[in-house]
Amino acid sequence: MRLNPDHFWTYSEWLFEKNALRDGAILSVTLALLGFVIGYIVSVLKYGPSEGFLRVSQIIGQLFTVDLPKLSFRRIYAMAKLAVKESIRKKILVLIGIFIVAMMFAGWYLDPDADSPARLYLVFVLTATNYLVILLGLFISCFSIPADIKNRTIYTITTKPVRPLELFLGRVLGFTAIGTLVLAIMGLLSYVFVVRGLDHSHELVSIDPTAKSGESTYNNRHRHTFTLNSEGRGTTNEVKGHRHIVTKVGDKVVIGSPIDDLTARIPIYAKGLEFTGRDGEKNEGYNVGYMSEYQKYIEGDSLSRAVWRFEGVRPNLFRDVILYDLTISAFRTYKGDIVTPVGGLIHFRSTDGKVKSEDELFKVKEFQVDRRSVRTKLKGFKQNEEGKDIATDLDFFNDIAANGSFEVVVRCQDRGQYLGMAAADIYLRPADLQFWWNFVKGYISIWLQMFIVICFGVMFSTFLSGPVAIIATVAALVLGFFGFFVDNLVTTTSKGGGPIESLIRLPTQMGSQIEMELGNETLQQVIATADRGILLAVSQLKNAVPNFSQLDTSNFVAYGYNLFGGLLARHLTIAFGYFVLTALVSYFFLKTREMAA
Amino acid sequence: MATSLDQENRPSAHDNDPTQTIVETRNLGKVYRDFWGRKKVQALKSLDLEVRRGEIFGLLGPNGSGKSTTIKLMLGLLFPTQGRVFVFGKEATDVSKNERIGYLPEESYLYKFLNAEETLDFYGRLFDIPADVRRQRIESLIKMVKLEHARRRQLKEYSKGMTRRIGLAQALINQPEFLVLDEPTTGLDPLGTRDMKDLILRLRDEGKTILMCSHQLADVQDVCDRVAILHQGELKELGRVDSLLKIQDLTEIHASGLTDEAKNQIREIIEKSGGKLDRMDNPTTTMEDLFLEIVKESEQRPGRRGGRGGN
Numbered sequence: 001m002r003l004n005p006d007h008f009w010t011y012s013e014w015l016f017e018k019n020a021l022r023d024g025a026i027l028s029v030t031l032a033l034l035g036f037v038i039g040y041i042v043s044v045l046k047y048g049p050s051e052g053f054l055r056v057s058q059i060i061g062q063l064f065t066v067d068l069p070k071l072s073f074r075r076i077y078a079m080a081k082l083a084v085k086e087s088i089r090k091k092i093l094v095l096i097g098i099f100i101v102a103m104m105f106a107g108w109y110l111d112p113d114a115d116s117p118a119r120l121y122l123v124f125v126l127t128a129t130n131y132l133v134i135l136l137g138l139f140i141s142c143f144s145i146p147a148d149i150k151n152r153t154i155y156t157i158t159t160k161p162v163r164p165l166e167l168f169l170g171r172v173l174g175f176t177a178i179g180t181l182v183l184a185i186m187g188l189l190s191y192v193f194v195v196r197g198l199d200h201s202h203e204l205v206s207i208d209p210t211a212k213s214g215e216s217t218y219n220n221r222h223r224h225t226f227t228l229n230s231e232g233r234g235t236t237n238e239v240k241g242h243r244h245i246v247t248k249v250g251d252k253v254v255i256g257s258p259i260d261d262l263t264a265r266i267p268i269y270a271k272g273l274e275f276t277g278r279d280g281e282k283n284e285g286y287n288v289g290y291m292s293e294y295q296k297y298i299e300g301d302s303l304s305r306a307v308w309r310f311e312g313v314r315p316n317l318f319r320d321v322i323l324y325d326l327t328i329s330a331f332r333t334y335k336g337d338i339v340t341p342v343g344g345l346i347h348f349r350s351t352d353g354k355v356k357s358e359d360e361l362f363k364v365k366e367f368q369v370d371r372r373s374v375r376t377k378l379k380g381f382k383q384n385e386e387g388k389d390i391a392t393d394l395d396f397f398n399d400i401a402a403n404g405s406f407e408v409v410v411r412c413q414d415r416g417q418y419l420g421m422a423a424a425d426i427y428l429r430p431a432d433l434q435f436w437w438n439f440v441k442g443y444i445s446i447w448l449q450m451f452i453v454i455c456f457g458v459m460f461s462t463f464l465s466g467p468v469a470i471i472a473t474v475a476a477l478v479l480g481f482f483g484f485f486v487d488n489l490v491t492t493t494s495k496g497g498g499p500i501e502s503l504i505r506l507p508t509q510m511g512s513q514i515e516m517e518l519g520n521e522t523l524q525q526v527i528a529t530a531d532r533g534i535l536l537a538v539s540q541l542k543n544a545v546p547n548f549s550q551l552d553t554s555n556f557v558a559y560g561y562n563l564f565g566g567l568l569a570r571h572l573t574i575a576f577g578y579f580v581l582t583a584l585v586s587y588f589f590l591k592t593r594e595m596a597a
Numbered sequence: 598m599a600t601s602l603d604q605e606n607r608p609s610a611h612d613n614d615p616t617q618t619i620v621e622t623r624n625l626g627k628v629y630r631d632f633w634g635r636k637k638v639q640a641l642k643s644l645d646l647e648v649r650r651g652e653i654f655g656l657l658g659p660n661g662s663g664k665s666t667t668i669k670l671m672l673g674l675l676f677p678t679q680g681r682v683f684v685f686g687k688e689a690t691d692v693s694k695n696e697r698i699g700y701l702p703e704e705s706y707l708y709k710f711l712n713a714e715e716t717l718d719f720y721g722r723l724f725d726i727p728a729d730v731r732r733q734r735i736e737s738l739i740k741m742v743k744l745e746h747a748r749r750r751q752l753k754e755y756s757k758g759m760t761r762r763i764g765l766a767q768a769l770i771n772q773p774e775f776l777v778l779d780e781p782t783t784g785l786d787p788l789g790t791r792d793m794k795d796l797i798l799r800l801r802d803e804g805k806t807i808l809m810c811s812h813q814l815a816d817v818q819d820v821c822d823r824v825a826i827l828h829q830g831e832l833k834e835l836g837r838v839d840s841l842l843k844i845q846d847l848t849e850i851h852a853s854g855l856t857d858e859a860k861n862q863i864r865e866i867i868e869k870s871g872g873k874l875d876r877m878d879n880p881t882t883t884m885e886d887l888f889l890e891i892v893k894e895s896e897q898r899p900g901r902r903g904g905r906g907g908n
Contacts, residue, residue, distance in 0.1 A: 078722030596674035
């Protein structure tokens with residue numbers, strides 16, 4: 001899992017500095033204007049210019065003068081309760097049964113040899129729940145109002161003092177309630193499934209009484225080794241993403257339940273990462289030729305180094321040991337001794353560089369999290385007045401990180417090899433969040449996606465028939481999922497041009513690498529302009545639908561990272577934005593629709 | 598045989614404020630169009646009528662005459678393509694007018710998965726009625742439509758008559774001033790029909806205004822104060838029922854205990870005065886009256902077969 005810079009934005013940073021509020025406002029105004037213009041055109045066709053304008057203005061005016069102020073919670077509650085009853089009597093809860101059956105057979109398909117069974121289990125339950133709940137939201141929301149119109153039960157609703165917004169809100173709240181119930185049950189079942197599925201124990205096979213080390217039995221396709229301290233306590237080595245606590249009680253050695261497999265790390269990330277080149281001068285880091293721009297590289301056995309700068313690290317978060325994780329990768333320019341990993345050196349230093357710890361050697365653990373620690377009382381160097389390093393005992397928070405700021409310096413040890421790193425590849429681990437709470441946060445993410453699907457489903461069903469509303473909602477989801485692709489199309493000059501140009505290139509078998517030659521400059525200009533217009537429209541449309549790939553935070557849970565509160569708050573805001581948007585569109589359609597037509 | 602049309606539209610004796618108009622349509626028209634906006638059918642043409650407070654107004658007409666369209670326009674379920682409708686002085690599309698309206702649709706379009714209590718509770722909430730008032734009304738309405746025994750059964754298990762009755766109950770949950778009944782007696786047995794008609798008259802006597810449309814001409818004749826007859830979307834006749842049905846040049850005499858001699862004398866008098874005797878024999882009752890009498894007798898003396906009529 002890769003954390004992108006945008007994951008670290010705080011809520012206010014995202015809202016104001018990254019212009020989320022501004023973009024949201026622009027989108028709202030654009031859609032409102034577009035809605036007004038379309039509504040006016042339709043109205044003019046029906047009633048003529050002046051009467052049409054009057055009607056559209058009336059609808060907008062009534063929203064603020066009557067329909068919003070006179071919303072009744074009792075009516076909304078009644079509609080919501082009806083939606084819940086309807087769903088339950090239509091046996092929606094059978095879905096939970098399907099989910100249980102899926103989990104019963106999941107054991108057959110989940111690879112027992114996986115490196116990280118916890119991740120596999122979590123990805124499975126989160127993905128299965130996500131899809132099932134989104135499908136549920138899709139079907140219950142898209143068919144309800146069309147069914148009411150078809151059965152004409154809508155006659156008995158709209159002839160009561162029910163306002164259009166109440167019709168929308170009632171449905172959305174009702175379906176969200178039933179979805180929440182289903183999701184909560186699935187979440188509970190999933191939690192039990194994961195915890196029970198991962199739980200196992202080992203017995204002792206052998207122990208060396210002098211070295212106090214031993215080996216466990218082979219269970220669940222792995223075995224552990226362990227070492228005990230003088231008090232008879234210790235942990236096993238890490239296999240398949242977990243360890244066990246080992247204690248010696250009398251003559252008996254007890255290997256406990258797995259730990260560290262279900263975690264929710266709260267990482268403290270560096271504020272910045274800087275590189276110096278082989279000559280000791282600052283640079284952007286070396287590019288080793290990978291397509292990905294994520295990590296930059298430093299060269300081995302040279303002055304090249306990576307420096308992370310940490311700020312605001314409070315001493316009270318740590319006791320005697322500072323835990324930190326490394327996820328550095330290696331790039332070999334020669335094969336060398338392939339069994340021995342590429343080595344690196346790491347030390348901590350004060351921001352003015354006058355105090356630093358001793359270099360510690362590490363071996364790169366590719367594709368794994370290297371769990372490391374440094375003691376708060378450590379050996380290192382202090383510069384004297386002449387600028388010479390004097391070896392001395394140091395206190396991490398008094399000497400190195402005096403005001404909570406310090407730097408971490410990494411060098412590559414092996415000549416000709418490279419180490420790759422990004423800003424998020426080192427983080428401190430003060431304390432872990434309770435796993436269950438992170439799990440709940442993951443489910444809140446799924447809930448938000450379901451909520452948005454329901455909003456869109458109900459919105460489309462106010463003016464489309466059930467099946468068409470489903471297609472429209474799915475189309476919106478797909479557009480959201482592939483938002484980045486649309487962005488690429490619009491922002492970069494993709495080869496082969498826009499839709500019209502591509503349409504010409506395809507039958508004429510014109511390769512995408514060459515310039516389009518139609519022999520008519522004006523025509524080509526027209527096509528290029530039209531293509532730009534279409535792409536711009538699609539990109540605007542894309543902004544009006546949620547980017548579901550961004551809302552999916554299951555990886556945070558599966559990979560054991562705390563799902564940042566700021567990120568969740570952003571997603572909540574986005575969901576609320578779409579809720580308001582869909583409510584307004586639904587209001588407009590319900591207000592102008594003839595229910596008996 | 599000529600009928601007279603009462604163009605004066607006089608209010609009936611029991612109107613509490615006959616000058617007040619509950620519904621008014623002005624030059625009302627509706628054209629149904631297809632997806633492309635092409636005219637499919639003109640369902641209603643320039644309809645002008647008024648429904649006044651306290652009366653039972655009947656809309657009559659064959660299938661496709663525009664009755665349902667008129668009702669839907671009044672309720673705001675359809676929008677007029679020409680003219681306007683006012684209900685309680687407000688545009689028909691104004692939702693707030695619905696506070697004072699009760700509507701029984703043609704086929705009691707209710708949620709089949711709810712039971713009687715839930716149905717009434719649901720519609721009660723839609724009128725924003727507080728819980729205690731709602732409970733009271735649900736009790737009295739269930740009793741009124743005689744569904745006490747089936748109050749907890751889902752509507753999908755109801756017979757057509759029961760569905761009609763719960764439909765009427767939901768239309769009355771807000772104690773409306775104006776009731777719109779679309780085919781109120783459809784699907785009811787003669788007993789149910791009679792009950793429904795009695796109930797409609799009782800509601801009128803309580804001061805409610807009622808608009809009903811029906812194919813059952815006898816029902817319309819029995820309960821309506823005024824009727825409008827529509828055909829092919831046009832208003833063909835509008836007036837008081839008793840005036841519309843009165844045949845001016847016929848005289849009806851009902852007498853009992855006459856001897857044959859007396860009957861002959863009557864014939865002679867008619868001839869002498871230049872009149873023409875069309876018919877003079879023993880009248881027959883209506884099938885409805887006969888049926889109701891038999892049922893009533895059967896309830897009083899179960900197991901006996903009535904001795905009317907020959908073989």
